[in-house]
Every structure is written in C-alpha cells, then in structure tokens.
Amino acid sequence: MSGDRLSTRFAACAAQGRAALVTFVTAGDPDLATSAEILAALPGAGADVIEIGMPFTDPMADGPAIQRGNLRSLAAGTTLRKVLAMVTDFRKADDATPIVLMGYFNPLLAFGPERFAAAAKAAGIDGCIVVDLPPEEAGELAPALAAHGLHLVRLATPTTDAHRLPTVLSGASGFLYYVAVAGVTGANSAAATDVAEAVARLKASTSLPIAVGFGVRTPEQAAAIATHADAVVVGSAIVDAIGAAAEERANDIPARVAAQVAALAQAVRTARTEKAA
Amino acid sequence: MNAPTGSLRAGPDANGHFGEFGGRYVAETLMPLILELEQAYIAAKADPAFQAELDDLLKHYVGRPSPLYFAERLTEELGGAKIYLKRDELNHTGAHKINNCIGQILLARRMGKTRIIAETGAGQHGVATATVAARFGLPCTIFMGARDIERQAPNVFRMKLLGAEVKAVESGSRTLKDAMNEALRDWVTNVHDTFYIIGTAAGPHPYPELVRDFQTVIGKEARAQILEREGRLPDLLVASIGGGSNAIGLFHPFLDDKDVRIVGIEASGKGLTTHEHAASLAGGRAGVLHGNKTMLLQDEDGQITEAHSISAGLDYPGIGPEHAWLHAIGRVEYQSATDTEALEGFQLLCRTEGIIPALEPAHAIAAVARIAPTMAKDQIIIANLCGRGDKDIFTVAAALGVTM
Ligand SMILES: Cc1ncc(COP(=O)(O)O)c(C=O)c1O
Numbered sequence: 001m002s003g004d005r006l007s008t009r010f011a012a013c014a015a016q017g018r019a020a021l022v023t024f025v026t027a028g029d030p031d032l033a034t035s036a037e038i039l040a041a042l043p044g045a046g047a048d049v050i051e052i053g054m055p056f057t058d059p060m061a062d063g064p065a066i067q068r069g070n071l072r073s074l075a076a077g078t079t080l081r082k083v084l085a086m087v088t089d090f091r092k093a094d095d096a097t098p099i100v101l102m103g104y105f106n107p108l109l110a111f112g113p114e115r116f117a118a119a120a121k122a123a124g125i126d127g128c129i130v131v132d133l134p135p136e137e138a139g140e141l142a143p144a145l146a147a148h149g150l151h152l153v154r155l156a157t158p159t160t161d162a163h164r165l166p167t168v169l170s171g172a173s174g175f176l177y178y179v180a181v182a183g184v185t186g187a188n189s190a191a192a193t194d195v196a197e198a199v200a201r202l203k204a205s206t207s208l209p210i211a212v213g214f215g216v217r218t219p220e221q222a223a224a225i226a227t228h229a230d231a232v233v234v235g236s237a238i239v240d241a242i243g244a245a246a247e248e249r250a251n252d253i254p255a256r257v258a259a260q261v262a263a264l265a266q267a268v269r270t271a272r273t274e275k276a277a
Numbered sequence: 278m279n280a281p282t283g284s285l286r287a288g289p290d291a292n293g294h295f296g297e298f299g300g301r302y303v304a305e306t307l308m309p310l311i312l313e314l315e316q317a318y319i320a321a322k323a324d325p326a327f328q329a330e331l332d333d334l335l336k337h338y339v340g341r342p343s344p345l346y347f348a349e350r351l352t353e354e355l356g357g358a359k360i361y362l363k364r365d366e367l368n369h370t371g372a373h374k375i376n377n378c379i380g381q382i383l384l385a386r387r388m389g390k391t392r393i394i395a396e397t398g399a400g401q402h403g404v405a406t407a408t409v410a411a412r413f414g415l416p417c418t419i420f421m422g423a424r425d426i427e428r429q430a431p432n433v434f435r436m437k438l439l440g441a442e443v444k445a446v447e448s449g450s451r452t453l454k455d456a457m458n459e460a461l462r463d464w465v466t467n468v469h470d471t472f473y474i475i476g477t478a479a480g481p482h483p484y485p486e487l488v489r490d491f492q493t494v495i496g497k498e499a500r501a502q503i504l505e506r507e508g509r510l511p512d513l514l515v516a517s518i519g520g521g522s523n524a525i526g527l528f529h530p531f532l533d534d535k536d537v538r539i540v541g542i543e544a545s546g547k548g549l550t551t552h553e554h555a556a557s558l559a560g561g562r563a564g565v566l567h568g569n570k571t572m573l574l575q576d577e578d579g580q581i582t583e584a585h586s587i588s589a590g591l592d593y594p595g596i597g598p599e600h601a602w603l604h605a606i607g608r609v610e611y612q613s614a615t616d617t618e619a620l621e622g623f624q625l626l627c628r629t630e631g632i633i634p635a636l637e638p639a640h641a642i643a644a645v646a647r648i649a650p651t652m653a654k655d656q657i658i659i660a661n662l663c664g665r666g667d668k669d670i671f672t673v674a675a676a677l678g679v680t681m
Binding site for chain 2: 056057058059060061062063067071074079080104105106107108109110111131132133134136137154155156157158159160161164168179182183184187
C-alpha cells in the first residue's frame with residue numbers, strides 16, 4: 001500500500017502525545033459544491049481524519065441533525081458516484097488525510113460490493129463504517145473491501161459485553177469506533193468517567209486505536225474524551241451548524257465550519273497537556 | 278435459486294436467513310438485544326407454561342378460534358369456486374394483529390422489560406399493542422407517520438383511550454417506513470428497559486420468525502376447520518400483503534401441501550406502471566432495510582422510494598423476508614390489486630355478505646373476485662379476512678366522493 005493513511009496518521013498523533021480529531025460531515029450537504037469546499041478546508045482547520053457520510057433516505061441510527069443533513073444532500077442530487085468523484089478531487093490536493101466513508105448498507109449493495117470497493121480505492125478512500133452491517137452479515141462486503149486494501153471499521157457500544165466483544169473485534173481493522181452512548185447520533189453526551197472505563201476495557205482486548213464518538217459537541221467535551229481515547233469524533237454539531245448556515249443562505253459555510261473545527265482541534269491538541277499542567 | 282429439499286416450513290436457518298433473504302442488519306448497539314430476544318424466544322417455545330398462557334389469552338381475551346365462514350352469496354355472485362372467509366376481523370380489536378401482540382408481550386414480560394414501543398401504519402397494530410400494554414399494565418409508546426395519523430383518526434383516538442402515547446413521525450414520507458425508523462431509534466436509545474413489538478413478519482431475525490409463529494394460529498385453525506367442514510384441503514389460499522404477517526400466518530401451515538395453490542396480494546395502488554404502488558415483489562429489487570434483506574422499492578442508487586396504497590396498512594416499500602424467499606423459489610404466487618379494485622372488493626363484500634372489510638383484506642377480496650369465476654364450483658378458496666373496515670369508512674367515503 002502507498003502507506004496506510006490511517007495507521008500513519010494515528011501513529012503521528014500518538015507520537016505527538018495527543019488524540020486525533022475525526023470530523024464527520026455528510027457528503028453533498030447542503031450541496032455538492034459547498035460540500036467539496038468544506039472537505040478541502042477540514043485538514044487545514046485541524047481535522048486529522050475525515051469521516052464522510054453517504055446519504056441515505058432511511059438513516060435509522062441517526063438523530064434529527066444528521067437525518068436532515070441526509071435529506072438536504074439527497075435533495076441536492078447526491079449519489080454514491082458523485083461522492084466518490086468528490087473524494088477523487090480532494091485527493092489531488094491532499095494525499096495524507098485519511099478518509100472513511102460512513103453510511104448504510106443498501107446504497108453500497110445497489111452499487112455492487114466489488115464495484116464499490118474498486119471505485120472507493122481508486123478514489124483514495126481508506127475505509128468504511130457500515131452502520132447496519134454487524135459482523136454476522138459482513139460477508140457480502142468485507143472480502144471485497146479487504147481485497148482492495150480498505151478497512152472495515154467495527155463499532156463497539158455500551159451494550160457490547162465481554163461475550164460480544166470478540167465477535168466485534170474479529171476482522172476489525174483501521175481503528176475501533178466506540179459509540180459512547182446507547183442511542184442515535186446527536187444524543188446526550190456520555191460521562192467522561194464512563195468513557196475512560198470503556199476505553200480501558202477495550203484496550204485490554206485490542207491494539208487498534210480507539211475513536212470515541214456520539215454526543216461529543218463542544219471543545220470542552222472533545223477535550224474530556226481526548227484525555228482517554230486515541231481519537232474523538234464530532235459529527236452532529238458540525239452538521240447542525242451546516243444546516244443552520246444553509247437555512248440563512250450563508251455564503252461562507254466552509255469558513256464557518258473551519259472555525260468550528262479549529263476550536264475543536266485546539267481543545268483536542270492541548271487536552272492532555274492542560275490536564276497534566 | 279435451487280428449490281430447497283425437505284419441508285418448506287423449516288426456515289429460517291440459524292442466522293435468520295430464508296435463502297438469501299432475512300438476516301440481522303442492525304446497529305451494533307442492538308445486536309446483543311436481538312441475540313437475547315432470540316434466546317428468550319427459544320426458551321419460551323420450549324416452555325409449556327408459556328404456550329398455555331398464550332392459548333388461554335387467545336381463547337378468552339382475543340376470542341379465538343375465529344370462525345371459518347362459508348360466504349354463500351359471494352360465492353353465488355362470482356359463480357365459481359366455493360369461498361370461505363377466515364374471520365380474523367372478529368378478533369378483539371378487529372384484526373389479526375392482536376395474535377402477534379399477545380405473544381410478544383408475554384415474551385417482553387418473561388424478559389423483564391417494562392416499557393413497550395411499536396410502529397403502526399393503519400393503526401391496527403398500534404391499537405393491538407396499546408391493548409395488550411393496557412392489559413398487562415405496561416407503559417406504551419406508538420410511532421405513527423403524520424400522514425397516517427390524518428387518514429386513520431379513529432385508531433389514533435383508540436390508542437389514546439387505551440393509555441398509549443402516540444408520537445407523530447414527521448420525517449421522510451411520514452408513513453409506516455418512517456414510523457419504523459423512529460421506533461428503531463427509540464429502541465436503540467432505551468435498550469435496557471424497552472421491548473419493541475414489531476407488527477409484521479419483517480425486521481431483524483428473530484422477528485420474522487416469531488411474528489409468523491404467533492400468526493400461524495390462523496392457518497392451523499383454518500386447516501382443521503376446512504378438514505372438518507369439507508373433509509379435504511382447499512384448492513386456493515388468498516391473503517393481502519403489507520409486511521406479510523396475516524398472509525404468512527394463513528399460508529405457513531399449508532406450505533408443504535403441494536396441491537394447495539397459494540396467492541399473496543400486494544397493493545398496486547394507482548397501477549404497477551405508475552410509481553405509486555406498494556408492490557415490492559412486482560416492482561422492487563433485493564436490498565436491506567429495517568434490519569432484513571428483502572425485496573424493496575428503491576431507485577438505482579439504493580435510495581428507498583415511497584410506497585403508495587389507499588390502505589395505510591399496505592403502504593410499505595418492503596415485505597417480510599420469508600415472502601421474498603417463497604417468491605424466489607416459486608412456492609407462493611404473488612399478484613396485486615389496485616386501489617380501485619380494492620374499493621370494488623370492499624363494496625362487494627359489504628353488499629353480498631353484510632361484512633365491512635378493512636381496506637387491506639379488500640385487496641384479497643378483489644383477487645378472489647378475479648380468480649373464483651375461473652375455478653370449478655366444487656373447488657374451494659379460503660381468503661383471509663384479517664381486519665374489519667370501521668377504521669376505513671372515512672377513506673372509502675372520500676374515495677367514493679361522499680361527504681360525511
Ligand atoms: C387489517 C390489516 N390487514 C393487513 C395489514 C398488513 O399487514 P400484514 O401484511 O403484516 O398482515 C394490516 C396492517 O396494518 C392490517 O391492519
């Protein structure tokens with residue numbers, strides 16, 4: 001592989017003694033052109049890893065903010081093919097920032113798992129998170145992703161007990177995504193102590209980096225998670241801000257997102273030193 | 278697909294698959310819950326006390342067995358095969374939905390769950406769920422599409438009278454599929470105390486199996502009743518299909534009787550050539566939604582498209598996975614009936630038999646009206662009259678241009 005962008009990036013953040021910031025935006029939200037500009041602005045603002053949501057009509061695991069982002073994107077005509085083209089463009093200027101696609105299985109199945117894996121690799125995508133594809137059903141997608149050197153990122157949750165964890169970890173790669181609260185995206189935040197405990201428990205069973213998401217909205221919350229986890233994921237707060245700006249018909253949406261991400265990045269980068277001081 | 282050897286009633290396999298369909302496509306948060314439900318169901322099935330309590334409630338609370346009624350005037354009018362109606366519209370709450378709700382709430386109690394949620398389209402499943410929740414003193418929240426709330430006002434009021442909270446779902450097409458999304462979101466948020474009573478033979482394993490099992494009381498009774506009345510099995514079974522629970526309930530006990538022709542009726546709305554229909558077998562492709570792989574109405578990008586039917590209970594872009602499989606192997610034949618045909622079937626049954634059917638089984642009656650005249654007079658049809666039509670009189674009046 002031309003260097004595995006995910007492991008390279010996680011190793012670099014670890015070497016700096018800090019957590020990585022993972023930002024989530026829905027592709028094509030509020031429209032493809034603006035979305036491409038947002039994407040291009042994220043690394044400079046301090047996003048270490050980018051998660052891109054593939055829009056779906058029925059995002060069952062998402063709360064209102066990301067549901068609306070999905071609908072804005074679909075209304076603007078986003079398709080999986082256009083999402084892949086957007087990433088291809090992004091890679092012309094940035095070959096280092098890892099990109100993980102996140103979404104639901106049906107659009108991938110309709111595209112065709114093998115065709116999707118080949119196209120995603122060619123576009124410069126590093127891995128996928130498929131929310132409604134538990135390990136038991138992964139057989140239809142996992143081999144195609146593996147054959148093209150793409151990671152299939154697994155999720156652990158507060159309901160993942162010791163009995164379930166080995167199933168989740170078998171075949172996990174890239175990083176492990178810890179869903180900090182039982183619920184949909186945009187829910188209330190988890191207590192930092194619970195997260196610390198969960199991360200410690202997961203670390204005992206895997207050497208993969210652990211990213212914690214769901215319910216992380218503010219720089220303060222991000223900093224609290226960043227003292228324990230290898231990465232912090234922020235999604236709904238950014239998607240909410242994009243939605244609000246789109247509603248006002250603002251023409252500086254990428255700059256606003258960049259400012260929001262910069263504040264999150266600042267908090268994540270200094271979290272451990274602040275705590276130690 | 279290769280025709281399976283052995284019994285057609287043996288599915289699903291250990292992972293909840295019927296051929297390529299079914300499975301457990303849910304968020305990881307729900308996986309331990311679904312596995313726990315499966316274990317609880319296996320234990321309940323093996324427990325004679327569970328079956329005894331279920332049987333007792335079905336008899337004394339629901340009013341089973343439901344009659345198998347010879348529809349003499351309908352038979353005369355159509356001039357062909359003898360038509361029997363399985364009268365599940367006479368159940369407490371007026372539809373087959375309660376058969377399943379009783380079974381699931383007993384499971385919920387066994388599992389120590391203290392809160393009930395459900396989705397509903399026509400409101401029949403919502404009413405049945407609110408009913409059993411009241412009967413067992415458990416708080417209950419029903420998710421219902423805002424559009425369905427408008428067209429099923431009497432059932433919304435019934436649910437409220439029964440003490441349920443009815444949450445209007447404003448997302449997406451504001452119908453059944455969106456209500457199911459919202460119920461899944463609630464479930465994932467309240468996994469520890471909440472039991473989700475799914476209303477049709479769809480969703481992640483083990484739901485398609487357990488809903489089917491609780492509904493097969495329909496087919497088991499019908500089989501015994503027709504053997505007693507006619508001394509032989511029927512030539513044809515007909516049932517309407519939304520998610521497919523009333524249909525699989527009637528069909529399943531007959532699947533291995535090769536001489537019994539079985540026909541399921543999807544709702545073709547304004548016609549299969551329009552995009553306004555709910556026939557996911559006739560007009561859909563295999564895909565994944567709401568926890569199972571099945572046939573779905575979707576565009577070429579895998580986005581789910583909106584279904585349409587005059588009947589809120591059939592207005593769903595998917596179908597239970599066992600039907601998708603029975604379709605693929607060719608054991609069950611699937612046809613459809615339009616809104617207009619269903620309205621004709623509705624009026625036909627009112628006029629000939631003095632029975633006001635729900636708009637859902639009116640689709641089955643429409644198919645019977647089409648098929649019976651092509652059959653011999655000594656042949657026998659059983660149609661599933663799975664719901665009564667009181668809830669639909671406003672919709673029918675509007676469709677017929679009558680102001681009430
Ligand atoms: C009377 C009646 N029949 C049929 C249906 C459709 O569901 P199913 O296909 O699961 O029987 C409904 C759903 O609300 C209903 O109320």
